[in-house]
Amino acid sequence: xxxxxxxxxxxxxxxxxxxxxxxxxxxxxxxxxxxxxxxxxxxxxxxxxxxxxxxxxxxxxxxxxxxxxxxxxxxxxxxxxxxxxxxxxxxxxxxxxxxxxxxxxxxxxxxxxxxxxxxxxxxxxxxxxxxxxxxxxxxxxxxxxxxxxxxxxxxxxxxxxxxxxxxxxxxxxxxxxxxxxxxxxx
Numbered sequence: 001x002x003x004x005x006x007x008x009x010x011x012x013x014x015x016x017x018x019x020x021x022x023x024x025x026x027x028x029x030x031x032x033x034x035x036x037x038x039x040x041x042x043x044x045x046x047x048x049x050x051x052x053x054x055x056x057x058x059x060x061x062x063x064x065x066x067x068x069x070x071x072x073x074x075x076x077x078x079x080x081x082x083x084x085x086x087x088x089x090x091x092x093x094x095x096x097x098x099x100x101x102x103x104x105x106x107x108x109x110x111x112x113x114x115x116x117x118x119x120x121x122x123x124x125x126x127x128x129x130x131x132x133x134x135x136x137x138x139x140x141x142x143x144x145x146x147x148x149x150x151x152x153x154x155x156x157x158x159x160x161x162x163x164x165x166x167x168x169x170x171x172x173x174x175x176x177x178x179x180x181x182x183x184x185x186x
Contacts, residue, residue: 049100
C-alpha cells in the first residue's frame with residue numbers, strides 16, 4: 001500500500017505517472033513549483049527572481065536595464081535627466097519585483113495543469129524578428145552619441161527637443177491603432 005493515500009497501490013518501479021498515484025497526485029507539493037514570495041524577495045536584486053523561476057533572458061535584461069540606469073546616473077555630470085531616470089529606475093525596480101512574483105504564480109498554474117509553463121501572449125519577450133521603428137530609434141540615438149563622442153558635436157539641442165521623440169512615438173502608436181481598427185471593421 002502507498003503510505004501517502006490509503007487503498008492506492010504502490011506503482012511498480014519505473015511506472016510513475018502512468019496511471020499510478022504519484023506524490024504530486026496524492027496532494028503533496030510538487031517539488032518543481034516556485035515560491036512567488038521568494039521570487040519577489042530575490043528580485044530585490046533585479047532579475048534574480050526571474051532567473052529563479054527560469055526566465056533567464058528576462059532576468060538578464062532586467063539587470064542590464066537597472067545597471068545601465070545606475071551607470072548613467074553615476075557618470076552624468078549634468079543632472080538634466082536625473083529626476084526622470086531616477087523615477088524610471090524606481091518604477092522599473094518595483095515592476096521587476098512584481099513581475100517575478102507573477103511569473104512564479106503563472107509557472108505554478110502551468111505546472112498544476114500538467115503542461116509546460118509558458119506566459120500569456122502579452123507577457124512574452126519580443127522576438128528578434130525586427131522592428132523598423134525600434135531599429136530606426138537605435139540607429140538615430142547611436143549616431144547622435146557617435147557625433148558627440150567622436151567629433152565633439154554638442155547635444156544641447158536634445159535638452160530642448162526631447163519631448164518631440166515621445167510625441168512622434170505616440171503619433172506612430174495612434175496611427176497603428178487606427179489602421180488595426182480599420183482592418184478589423186472591414
